[in-house]
Amino acid sequence: MSTIPVIIGPTASGKSNLALALAMCTDSDIISLDSMQIYQGLDIGTAKVTPAERKAVKHHLIDIIPPTENYSIADFLSAYNKLIAQLQKSKRKYLLVGGSLQYLSAIWYNDSYTEISRVNPDYREKLQKEYLQYAANHPDNKQNPVYLQLCALDPERAAVLHPNDCKRIVRALEIIAATANPASAYRFEHKSNQSHLYTLFAYDRPREELYSRINERVLMMVKAGLLQEARKVYEHRNEYSQSCLQAIAYKEFFPYFEGKMGLDDAIASLQLNSRHYAKRQLSIMRKLPINYLPVNAEISTIITNIKNKCSLY
Missing domain, CATH: 3.40.50.300 (P-loop containing nucleotide triphosphate hydrolases)
Incomplete structure (x- = not known):
């Protein structure tokens, strides 16, 4: 083939x-x-x-x-x-x-999960700004409030992401907000x-x-x-x-x-x-x-x- x-x-x-x-x-x-x-x-x-x-x-x-x-x-x-x-x-x-x-x-x-990244750009912008504001004043992002939010809502997905991976952390939270399901479950559908x-x-x-x-x-x-x-x-x-x-x-x-x-x-x-x-x-x-x-x-x-x-x- x-x-x-x-x-x-x-x-x-x-x-x-x-x-x-x-x-x-x-x-x-x-x-x-x-x-x-x-x-x-x-x-x-x-x-x-x-x-x-x-x-x-x-x-x-x-x-x-x-x-x-x-x-x-x-x-x-x-x-x-x-x-x-x-x-x-x-x-x-x-x-x-x-x-x-x-x-x-x-x-x-x-x-199919990628389609939800179109949902609510204002929410994405808010998360990105919060993440970057913390990152600008701290040596690492292990205690970044946005990262900790993902840890609380979807610990399985958070466990495989680096705390510095802003893009994927924000995307995971978008998935949760759009579907009411954890990103760890949804991304493999x-x-x-x-x-x-x-x-x-x-x-x-x-x-x-x-x-x-x-x-x-x-x-x-x-x-x-x-x-x-x-x-x-x-x-x-x-x-x-x-x-x-x-x-x-x-x-x-x-x-x-x-x-x-x-x-x-x-x-x-x-x-x-x-x-x-x-x-x-x-x-x-x-x-x-x-x-x-x-x-x-x-x-x-x-x-x-x-x-x-x-x-x-």
Whole structure:
């Protein structure tokens, strides 16, 4: 059976370059599974492909909304389903690439629970503000009132979330408010399992090598103008969405702009947070049926392997 190739992996693992090579060899479009690359004008910190690369290969679900707008998983799933219908109608081949694994989960399961993220944006905004107000003045969020609220209402869901995971904590409380059921019970009520339509691939990169690549990429981003991009986010912090304000690569520089931290410390903080994010991605990936690819193999060999696995091209 033919399947759609999905290239996933932690930040800085090399998935974008692999996806570009595969797309060019197979005359395919690329669909982004990245929750931050959707925002216009946030290019360096989100590691978007270059204009030249986007000219060579058609990319979808990148630069689709301004940073002032909120964008939920339900919004993504709706956009994805419409896009797939268009591509199939025009008989265009496509592949998926990205590190936002919650997007992958939504696609696999056509997850019904995501629809409730459309419910009551005022409630979501209230929770986000309460959470961030506490976070701005405390070293950790273990006693954050919003997190403690989830602990009381849905201890099972709270137990698997990090206290710093504002987005998922707020989403869980939204689910409870909208359904009167705990998020831990609701989130697995899938409409259907479509995982058989996709085949997952990722580089089998050693942890030490990955962390070194992350540290180096942060330095390259800074040289490319990340500081100016982060300052833009900071200066528009009263207008931009909470997703942008909490995004890795931007929030780490806020203390620097406020004179509370030196630039070197801010850069080190970004490197640390990026490594922690990669660690969380790897933890989730361990539960997925991934075909791991050798990092030292020739790209032509890797592409042939992917094509054979998917029986698509």
